[in-house]
Amino acid sequence: MKTLFVSYRVTDLDRSLGFYTALGYAELGRVDIGDGARLVILKFPEEPAASLELVHRPGDKPVDVGSGFDHLAIQVDKLATTMETLSEAGLNPGPLEYPGGPEGPKTSWLTDPDGYRIELVEWPPGHTDGLTPAEFS
Incomplete structure (x- = not known):
């Protein structure tokens, strides 16, 4: 599957x-x-x-994203470049964050027109694409 x-x-x-x-x-x-x-x-x-x-x-009721959904994570190659491009397009990404410390991933958040949150993630050099079991060992 x-x-x-x-x-x-x-x-x-x-x-x-x-x-x-x-x-x-x-x-x-x-x-x-x-x-x-x-x-x-x-x-x-x-x-x-x-x-x-x-x-x-x-014809449905207005969208309500506050009832269980948290966010969509999207991997990017160069977060600073992506943030600049998105800002120029008027999407207003949030500040650069280092949730795993300075050697961990870089992230930034933005919100779509209905309130869905999106996390942009740049992995540190040498990290595999996506999350694997190695992340949790």
């Missing part, structure tokens, strides 16, 4: 697409699911397949 993608319900599809494309996602396709509702499938250009789905159901 493997995780296919994360799916977020969004209030304003155009505003959310603007945010996620400025973050670097590319649109793979759309599915009309009736009554004005749509799914938009996204991925980063270097990913082999979809990693994020935006679900827009205009």
